[in-house]
Each structure stands twice: as C-alpha cells, then as structure tokens.
Amino acid sequence: MAQYYSDIYTAVRCIPEGRVATYGQIARLAGRPNGARQVGYVLANASPEQALPWHRVINAKGEVSARAHVDYEDYQRMLLEEEGVQFDLRGRVNLKHYQWQDSDDKEA
DNA sequence: CTTGTGACTGTAC
DNA sequence: AGTACAGCCACAA
Numbered sequence: 001m002a003q004y005y006s007d008i009y010t011a012v013r014c015i016p017e018g019r020v021a022t023y024g025q026i027a028r029l030a031g032r033p034n035g036a037r038q039v040g041y042v043l044a045n046a047s048p049e050q051a052l053p054w055h056r057v058i059n060a061k062g063e064v065s066a067r068a069h070v071d072y073e074d075y076q077r078m079l080l081e082e083e084g085v086q087f088d089l090r091g092r093v094n095l096k097h098y099q100w101q102d103s104d105d106k107e108a
Numbered sequence: 109c110t111t112g113t114g115a116c117t118g119t120a121c
Numbered sequence: 122a123g124t125a126c127a128g129c130c131a132c133a134a
Contacts, residue, residue: 004131023116027130034129040115041131057115065115072115111134121125 007031008042015056018084019100020093022060029102040065055079056100062093 011029015021023036032038043054055076059065064073077087085098 002131024118027116032130034117035131036116036129037114038116038130038132042115044115045132054115059115060117067115076115113133114131117127117129119126119128121123 004030004032004035004038005042008039009046009050009052012043012052012054012057014102015053015100017053018098020056020058020062020080020085020095020098021100021102022095023057023065024060025100025102026057056083058093060095062095062098063091 007030008026011026012021014029023039024033026039027033027035030039039057043052043057046052046054064076067073077091080093081087085093087093
C-alpha cells in the first residue's frame with residue numbers, strides 16, 4: 001500500500017496516552033499538510049488489526065468528529081476519558097491543554 | 109478523465 | 122462564539 005498510509009499509521013501511533021491530536025496535525029506528520037481529510041478517510045478504512053489509537057485523533061475544534069453512528073463518538077470519548085482526557089460540558093476537549101505537542105520538526 | 113463524497117481546516121462575517 | 126464558504130487530497134463510480 002502507499003507509503004502515505006504507513007506514515008499516517010505511524011503518526012497516529014506516536015500520539016502518547018492521555019493526549020490528543022488533530023487531523024491536520026497527523027496529516028502534517030504524514031507529510032500531507034493539506035491532507036487532513038485523507039487522514040480521516042484512512043482512519044475510516046483502517047482495519048482494527050492496525051491497532052491504531054484513532055480515538056486520540058479529533059478535529060481542530062477539539063470535538064470528536066461525527067461518524068455514521070453516534071454510539072462510536074460516545075465510545076471514543078469514553079476511551080479518552082479512560083486515559084485521563086477531560087471533556088467540557090459541551091463534550092469538547094481543551095486542546096490548549098491536551099493536544100499532543102509533537103516535536104517532529106527536526107528529521108534532518 | 110470528470111463528478112461526487114468525506115472521521116478536515118482556515119478565513120471571513 | 123457560531124455559521125458560511127472555499128480549498129484541500131484520495132478514492133469509488
């Protein structure tokens with residue numbers, strides 16, 4: 001499969017426990033600064049075998065992205081709360097406090 | 109190749 | 122703070 005997928009998988013798996021990352025952030029780590037949507041597409045098609053912490057990936061609003069079934073959104077929120085991520089009264093996460101501070105910039 | 113769709117994001121009002 | 126619009130990339134038909 002495309003290296004693109006592997007990069008996304010790697011980026012997602014780099015998200016530490018109790019932290020969250022936005023789709024744009026993952027896309028940037030995967031080398032696709034403008035591929036936030038593709039990250040969502042990949043995660044949507046990702047097999048459970050990939051063991052991806054997809055629950056740590058949320059949108060730029062700090063909200064759990066809408067999926068086909070609302071039950072899954074609640075499930076994702078539950079997983080995050082299990083890791084210590086707290087949601088506000090409106091079901092959103094304070095990115096200023098829980099967003100994963102990735103230090104990938106080096107590479108070179 | 110063209111069109112439509114989607115777990116998104118940033119800018120403008 | 123919330124809503125609207127446009128830009129973005131990958132994939133199925």
